[in-house]
Amino acid sequence: MTTTVNSVLRVAPASPAEAAAHFRASLAFHTDVSDVAAALAAGGDPGFVLVDSRSTEAWDQGHVPGAVHLPTALVPERAAELLDPSVPVVTYCWGPGCDGAARAALALAELGYRVKEMLGGFEYWVREGFEFETRRDRERRAPDPLTAPVGAGDCGC
16 A cells, blocks of 8 residues: 655654754744834833844834844944844844845854844834834834734734
């Protein structure tokens, strides 16, 4: 008797211990927009500094309130003047299609900073309905129902 294996199970799932180690490690490197927003909204010191690694033009177009602007290319020369090495850093860039936040995180890690990348970047910050700053003022858009539940405080995950 021949058993057909679909493409999902062609490579068997990892053992529970291997999966736990993988996902634990993943969470050590990444955070998401909702968790960053909740930490910043709680008031007081969130325990990390948020770094926008995009260009000045992108920053002016919109950025997360309270973020530090440090373009990826300038990390080696400006990180020490803008960031405290004892405070963890969370980087973000445009969105899932951009690896600028990962490149900035790598550059910061190579300089000795503890760092995480904010998955979703600025795109998902805006799409989830969080307030952002532009060169002129603050804005907020309605949450995209494909990225955030309508009428709920968080996704519940």
